[in-house]
Amino acid sequence: MAEKPRLKLPKEAKKGDVIEIKTLMPHIMESGQRKDKDGKTIPRKIINKFTAEFNGKPVFTANLEPAIAANPYMQFSAKVEESGTFKFTWTDDDGTVISAEEKITVS
Amino acid sequence: MRQLSRRAALALGAGGAAFTALGWNENAFAAAKEAAEAIAKFTGGKTATQGKVSIELPEIAENGNTVPLAVSVAAPMTADNYVSEIMVVAEGNPNPGVATFHLTPLSGKAEASTRIRLAATQNIVVVAKTSKGEFFTGQKLVKVTIGGCGG
Numbered sequence: 001m002a003e004k005p006r007l008k009l010p011k012e013a014k015k016g017d018v019i020e021i022k023t024l025m026p027h028i029m030e031s032g033q034r035k036d037k038d039g040k041t042i043p044r045k046i047i048n049k050f051t052a053e054f055n056g057k058p059v060f061t062a063n064l065e066p067a068i069a070a071n072p073y074m075q076f077s078a079k080v081e082e083s084g085t086f087k088f089t090w091t092d093d094d095g096t097v098i099s100a101e102e103k104i105t106v107s
Numbered sequence: 108m109r110q111l112s113r114r115a116a117l118a119l120g121a122g123g124a125a126f127t128a129l130g131w132n133e134n135a136f137a138a139a140k141e142a143a144e145a146i147a148k149f150t151g152g153k154t155a156t157q158g159k160v161s162i163e164l165p166e167i168a169e170n171g172n173t174v175p176l177a178v179s180v181a182a183p184m185t186a187d188n189y190v191s192e193i194m195v196v197a198e199g200n201p202n203p204g205v206a207t208f209h210l211t212p213l214s215g216k217a218e219a220s221t222r223i224r225l226a227a228t229q230n231i232v233v234v235a236k237t238s239k240g241e242f243f244t245g246q247k248l249v250k251v252t253i254g255g256c257g258g
Contacts, residue, residue: 018215018216019215031224033201054213057211057213058209058211058213059211059213059214060208060209060210060211060214060219061208061209062206062207062208062209062219062221063206063207063209064206065202065204065205065206066202066224067197067200067202067204067205067206067223067224067225068205068206068221068222068223068224069172069173069174069221069222069223069224069255070172070173072221072222073220073221073222074219074220074221075177075219075220075221076208076214076218076219076220077214077215077216077218078213078214078215079184079212079213079214079215
């Protein structure tokens with residue numbers, strides 16, 4: 001069911017660099033505002049939270065509302081002082097958590 | 108029909124007067140009021156200082172379903188003084204909340220980009236909070252050709 005998120009960040013960086021991270025999670029982001037053919041409201045189903053941490057320390061968190069477009073895209077920065085692993089998570093309204101990791105070498 | 112009349116109203120521009128004629132006045136004001144309430148809750152009643160916040164949005168969004176938004180705050184990101192939260196509010200959406208970003212000194216820069224939905228031509232308000240408890244704000248008007256909240 002859960003589709004694979006797309007990540008874009010450099011594989012290498014210099015100590016102290018501020019890098020740019022781009023993520024995209026395929027998801028319908030059903031707003032809860034739309035109605036189906038019979039006029040019934042389609043229940044809300046969105047990714048309500050996105051988190052990014054580096055070596056276990058929080059870097060960036062976003063609380064998302066239905067006003068975020070389908071396939072939520074997030075771009076943000078991170079300052080890297082050491083090699084390590086970024087971990088990203090996306091939390092669905094239904095409680096599902098999708099996570100992804102990416103390593104970076106810092107010299 | 109309701110949706111149609113709403114779109115028609117939007118085509119006229121988001122002026123309060125246009126909404127009055129079509130009976131959407133109350134809703135438009137309700138949304139702006141909710142937005143103001145959300146901001147007051149975020150700042151704890153403090154008044155945010157104008158400035159330091161930049162908002163990148165298209166002047167005219169043809170498709171309200173996906174509108175690129177970039178926010179940044181011209182403030183330091185050091186261990187003892189950094190931008191800790193950035194809230195984005197859409198004054199003219201059915202629900203004014205868009206997103207709240209939580210940052211740390213590890214963020215390096217106080218900036219974030221995403222893609223948002225806009226139901227109508229409206230003001231986007233961004234409020235930033237620093238670790239020292241200061242608040243900065245900025246806003247930008249976006250013209251939306253086709254609203255993007257389904258319907």
